[in-house]
Amino acid sequence: MATLTAEILAWRALRARFAPYAAIPLRLIVGYGFLAHGLTKWFKGPEAFAAILHATGVPLPHVMAWVTIATEIVAGVAFLLGAFVPLVSIAAIILLAVAIFTVHLPYGFSSIKLISINNGRAQFGPPGYECNLLYIACIVVLALLGPTPWSVDKYRSLHSYQHRSLNK
Secondary structure, three states: OHHHHHHHHHHHHHHHHHHHHOOHHHHHHHHHHHHHHHHHHHHHOHHHHHHHHHHOOOOOHHHHHHHHHHHHHHHHHHHHHOOOHHHHHHHHHHHHHHHHHHHHHHHOOOOOOEEEEEOOEEEEOOOOOHHHHHHHHHHHHHHHHOOOOOOHHHHHHHHHHHHHHHOO
16 A cells, blocks of 8 residues: 555645646647647748638738748747747637638537548548647637747746846
C-alpha cells in the first residue's frame, strides 16, 4: 500500500511540474493550422479565394479575402509565439464562426465524409463544422489558461510584474 501511495504522490508531483507546459502543443497546432491556411490562400492568390467567397455569396469578397488571409497569418504567428493570445483569440473565433455559418453548416457536423473509394483512394465530401469547433475549443482553452512557458505573453507578464515591483 505504501508503494501505491508513493507512486500516486510521485505522479501528482510530475503532473504539477509539467502542467504549465500542457497547453504548448495546443498553441503550436492552432498556430500552425492558422498559419498554414493563411499562407495557402496567400500563395494561391487572394483573387482565387475571393472568387470562392463570391461564389458562396459573401459580401465584399475581395476585402473579406484579404481580411481572412491577414487574420489567419497574424493569428497563426501570434499563437505560435504565444503573443497577445487573448486578443487574437477574438479575431480567430469570429473568423471560425463566420466560416461555420457561411460554408460548413449545410454539410453537418462531421469533417470527414467518405463518399467512395476509387482505385484504392478515398474520395471525401465537403467538410462539416467539426474542425472549426475543435479550433474554437482549443483557442478558448488557450485564452483562459493564460500565458504558457516559452511564450511572448509569459515574457511580457514577467516583465510587467518586475516593472510594477520596481516602481513600488
